Amino acid sequence: MASSADVGLDVRTGLNVRDLPEATRGGLDHRVEPPRPRSGRLGSPLIALVSLAIGVLFAAPTGYLVIRSAALDADVWSTLRSPRTWEPLSRSLTLAVAVSVTAAVIGTGLAWLLTRSDVPARRLWRLLAPLPLVIPSFVGATAFLAALAPGGLLEQLLSPLGLVRMPELSGLTGAWLVLSLFTYPYVYLPVAARLASLPPSLEESARLLGRRPVAVFRTVVLPQAASAIWAGGLLVFLYAISDFGAVELMRYGTLTREIFSTRLDPATSVPLSLVLAAVALTVVALERTASRRRAHTESVRQKRPLQVPLGRWRGLALAAVVVVVGLALFAPVVVLAYWAGRGLANPGSGTVELTTDLGALVAPAVNTMSVSLAAALVAVALVMPVAYLTVRHRSWIAGLSNALVVAGFALPGLVVALALVFWTLSSDALVRLYQTIPLLVFAYVVHFGAQAVRADQVAVAAVPRRLDDAARVLGAGRIRRFLTVEVPLMLPGLAAGAGLVLLSAMKELPATLLLAPPGFSTLATRLWNANESNHFAQVGLTGLILIALSAVLTWLLVVRRADKLD
Amino acid sequence: MRTVSRLRSAVVALLAIAIPLVGAACTDEGGGGGGGITLTVYSGRTEELIRPVLDRFREQTGIGYELKSGDSADLALLIDQEGDRSPADVFISQSPGATGFLEQAGRFRPLPEDILDRVAPAHRSPNGSWVGISGRVRTLVYNKNLVDPATLPRSVLDLTDPAYRGKVAIAPQNGSFQDFVSAMRVELGDERTAEWLRGMAANQSPVYANNTAIVAAVGRGEVPMGLVNHYYNVRAQAEDPNVASVNYFFPDGDLGSLLLVTATGVLRTSSHPQEAEELVRFLLAEESQRYFADQTKEYPLAAGVPPGPNLPPLSSIEANTVNFEVLGAAFRSTIQMIKDSGVER
Numbered sequence: 007m008a009s010s011a012d013v014g015l016d017v018r019t020g021l022n023v024r025d026l027p028e029a030t031r032g033g034l035d036h037r038v039e040p041p042r043p044r045s046g047r048l049g050s051p052l053i054a055l056v057s058l059a060i061g062v063l064f065a066a067p068t069g070y071l072v073i074r075s076a077a078l079d080a081d082v083w084s085t086l087r088s089p090r091t092w093e094p095l096s097r098s099l100t101l102a103v104a105v106s107v108t109a110a111v112i113g114t115g116l117a118w119l120l121t122r123s124d125v126p127a128r129r130l131w132r133l134l135a136p137l138p139l140v141i142p143s144f145v146g147a148t149a150f151l152a153a154l155a156p157g158g159l160l161e162q163l164l165s166p167l168g169l170v171r172m173p174e175l176s177g178l179t180g181a182w183l184v185l186s187l188f189t190y191p192y193v194y195l196p197v198a199a200r201l202a203s204l205p206p207s208l209e210e211s212a213r214l215l216g217r218r219p220v221a222v223f224r225t226v227v228l229p230q231a232a233s234a235i236w237a238g239g240l241l242v243f244l245y246a247i248s249d250f251g252a253v254e255l256m257r258y259g260t261l262t263r264e265i266f267s268t269r270l271d272p273a274t275s276v277p278l279s280l281v282l283a284a285v286a287l288t289v290v291a292l293e294r295t296a297s298r299r300r301a302h303t304e305s306v307r308q309k310r311p312l313q314v315p316l317g318r319w320r321g322l323a324l325a326a327v328v329v330v331v332g333l334a335l336f337a338p339v340v341v342l343a344y345w346a347g348r349g350l351a352n353p354g355s356g357t358v359e360l361t362t363d364l365g366a367l368v369a370p371a372v373n374t375m376s377v378s379l380a381a382a383l384v385a386v387a388l389v390m391p392v393a394y395l396t397v398r399h400r401s402w403i404a405g406l407s408n409a410l411v412v413a414g415f416a417l418p419g420l421v422v423a424l425a426l427v428f429w430t431l432s433s434d435a436l437v438r439l440y441q442t443i444p445l446l447v448f449a450y451v452v453h454f455g456a457q458a459v460r461a462d463q464v465a466v467a468a469v470p471r472r473l474d475d476a477a478r479v480l481g482a483g484r485i486r487r488f489l490t491v492e493v494p495l496m497l498p499g500l501a502a503g504a505g506l507v508l509l510s511a512m513k514e515l516p517a518t519l520l521l522a523p524p525g526f527s528t529l530a531t532r533l534w535n536a537n538e539s540n541h542f543a544q545v546g547l548t549g550l551i552l553i554a555l556s557a558v559l560t561w562l563l564v565v566r567r568a569d570k571l572d
Numbered sequence: 573m574r575t576v577s578r579l580r581s582a583v584v585a586l587l588a589i590a591i592p593l594v595g596a597a598c599t600d601e602g603g604g605g606g607g608g609i610t611l612t613v614y615s616g617r618t619e620e621l622i623r624p625v626l627d628r629f630r631e632q633t634g635i636g637y638e639l640k641s642g643d644s645a646d647l648a649l650l651i652d653q654e655g656d657r658s659p660a661d662v663f664i665s666q667s668p669g670a671t672g673f674l675e676q677a678g679r680f681r682p683l684p685e686d687i688l689d690r691v692a693p694a695h696r697s698p699n700g701s702w703v704g705i706s707g708r709v710r711t712l713v714y715n716k717n718l719v720d721p722a723t724l725p726r727s728v729l730d731l732t733d734p735a736y737r738g739k740v741a742i743a744p745q746n747g748s749f750q751d752f753v754s755a756m757r758v759e760l761g762d763e764r765t766a767e768w769l770r771g772m773a774a775n776q777s778p779v780y781a782n783n784t785a786i787v788a789a790v791g792r793g794e795v796p797m798g799l800v801n802h803y804y805n806v807r808a809q810a811e812d813p814n815v816a817s818v819n820y821f822f823p824d825g826d827l828g829s830l831l832l833v834t835a836t837g838v839l840r841t842s843s844h845p846q847e848a849e850e851l852v853r854f855l856l857a858e859e860s861q862r863y864f865a866d867q868t869k870e871y872p873l874a875a876g877v878p879p880g881p882n883l884p885p886l887s888s889i890e891a892n893t894v895n896f897e898v899l900g901a902a903f904r905s906t907i908q909m910i911k912d913s914g915v916e917r
Contacts, residue, residue, distance in 0.1 A: 254781045420646060522640075536618075
């Protein structure tokens with residue numbers, strides 16, 4: 007760490023900066039400092055090595071698919087050329103594009119309204135807005151069908167008014183609606199975090215110069231939030247191509263659905279999964295190329311956020327918020343409550359007793375909370391070097407590790423789980439980890455690391471380099487600079503990343519079913535059990551507890567921090 | 573201030589790691605106690621439907637158990653991936669496809685004669701790999717407000733008649749429908765099966781994700797009828813006595829009333845094969861069979877226990893031998909055949 011920078015010696019002028027009076031120091035520094043990246047000429051190889059190692063860890067699922075394909079002697083080429091691959095793949099891509107665009111619009115709009123405007127009950131909406139993410143898509147889709155399909159609850163409710171028939175909810179439309187409503191928080195959370203840490207001075211200046219709020223949004227806010235929107239949009243895209251629950255119930259034949267329906271025939275399903283991984287890697291690479299051209303303005307934590315009075319638009323804005331949160335959160339909650347209530351009203355109808363015993367859900371709730379929290383913290387910390395490298399030092403190593411981390415999100419949980427089974431059991435040293443909590447947490451980290459790395463990247467990009475430079479000039483070491491200068495500034499972004507991983511891990515099902523120690527149940531596995539047994543009373547009860555628990559954790563981790571700004 | 577928040581984060585992190593470890597220790601409730609043997613059971617049946625029986629087994633024998641519940645096909649893939657290191661002793665499969673997959677992979681340890689002899693030859697593996705413990709019957713669920721029972725068909729093969737156009741829901745991507753099609757192939761041959769599937773496709777049979785979704789749709793009147801397993805509507809009626817959906821069983825041993833067997837087998841890699849066989853015997857004993865009849869509303873397959881009320885006797889149900897080995901081998905081509913018929917839409 008004894009670089010010239012650390013001792014404050016400017017190479018070109020030969021002056022020891024610390025010897026200079028304060029006033030000249032800043033000015034001199036400003037004048038002579040070459041364009042970045044000057045920092046970390048020595049540090050970056052280490053970070054690069056660490057990132058590469060992390061990338062290799064995250065390559066576990068893709069590596070497994072390659073090895074399996076080879077071992078199965080699968081005819082990868084004929085699988086790739088077959089219309090049975092291309093047709094589902096094109097449906098996957100259609101769905102993913104539609105869902106990510108919709109989620110980007112909803113998430114960005116909501117984030118702006120809840121951080122920048124005077125829409126009523128902002129604090130409440132800020133607590134509720136991220137929650138739809140915790141609803142497992144099979145539960146959400148089942149609830150949506152029960153509520154909105156022909157003959158469903160809404161139709162029964164409206165029948166006295168003479169409404170004839172609800173339109174059929176299925177296929178692309180159904181899957182698009184359900185996935186958009188349950189994934190917009192992937193955009194909302196990072197964009198809200200970005201806006202919370204964006205200096206209001208930019209928007210204030212624009213307004214003082216006479217720009218109308220809409221113009222300010224278009225010319226200032228949108229470009230500044232662009233990286234967060236892209237980050238979130240990419241996650242939505244990858245989620246949409248990996249989702250099984252919603253497309254299955256909405257009967258939309260995507261590639262992932264094809265993988266599931268052929269899973270007992272690995273010679274077909276493994277190459278198909280490989281195609282999914284390749285698509286993910288390609289999309290990540292494309293997104294990264296696009297993100298190179300985007301500028302970031304570094305941010306500081308401001309004391310008072312800007313607030314745009316909506317005036318006569320206030321009612322309309324509130325209506326929009328109510329519609330989004332109402333459809334994505336209240337509608338499923340009402341259906342879950344209806345199921346729970348109906349079950350409680352008809353106890354003991356002869357089959358297996360209606361387990362509406364809340365006590366039986368305490369252990370699953372504690373389990374859910376603790377493994378998800380562990381996964382969130384580990385994920386945010388583990389991918390930090392990768393995020394740091396991708397933002398600060400663009401290199402092929404950065405790109406590769408980033409792509410490997412992100413691609414894990416595009417694969418179905420079942421594939422991630424089987425891959426970890428393969429790797430754990432293939433080595434004598436790792437066997438002891440099999441079906442233990444640490445392996446389950448690691449599975450979550452591999453599966454959801456993408457969410458952490460994107461949030462970490464947004465957070466790192468938001469730290470002003472000038473502060474770091476100043477601290478370095480003042481003689482602070484790299485680690486100390488990182489912990490005392492950068493981490494506090496990154497906190498809103500890191501919290502958003504942890505929140506995303508947390509909510510995803512809480513609802514994760516296939517990997518949990520396969521990798522958790524026997525007898526270790528989570529709320530998601532209870533939900534699956536209840537749904538499989540057609541036990542809707544318990545689906546309702548368990549679903550409500552899952553949502554309530556995630557509300558508490560989201561508030562503690564994400565919202566409270568952001569609310570300090572209010 | 574910052575120190576406080578860092579301290580708080582550290583505490584949260586510690587808790588996050590400590591709690592699940594404690595939790596894991598707590599949930600190990602199936603342990604045998606006193607250093608006894610503990611069996612690892614992988615079950616495609618949900619916990620609610622199997623844990624009470626396993627608890628009784630532990631009480632009576634002192635042999636403990638650990639239970640992993642999940643989708644039958646997923647668990648079969650897990651056992652396959654685990655290979656020689658699989659901790660599983662016993663596999664209970666809800667789906668013949670998953671059973672056939674493991675049988676084909678040679679993962680079962682043949683069961684002794686005394687176990688196999690407890691069920692009819694139709695309900696066990698010809699090579700002794702597995703034995704059926706309970707059964708579910710394919711049925712036509714219909715909405716009593718929309719359908720006159722007198723107009724219901726005598727055979728599942730009649731559903732391709734134009735009279736049923738757009739009226740019969742199916743779940744072609746669901747395991748039990750696929751098993752039914754495989755059985756039809758064994759019974760009637762590929763040509764007639766493909767013809768039936770094309771007929772269903774031409775009749776524009778509405779497609780649903782699974783049995784649960786069909787029963788729910790029939791219940792709310794979205795579609796008048798649907799092909800499902802009998803058990804789902806029994807459950808739906810338990811939760812909502814006013815539900816309009818009713819089970820109809822095709823008469824005279826029609827293929828439409830096929831019995832799908834919940835199978836169980838001991839794995840070749842089991843480290844406690846004797847105790848594992850003991851568990852299989854217990855699942856076939858009268859007490860467990862009665863549980864399946866009374867509590868889970870399934871067909872008992874052993875010990876002469878009759879099925880619950882409102883269910884036709886086992887002898888009137890199609891007890892045609894569906895060779896699971898054939899089923900397993902047919903699995904891939906059955907899926908392909910379903911796809912090719914265009915019935916999935």
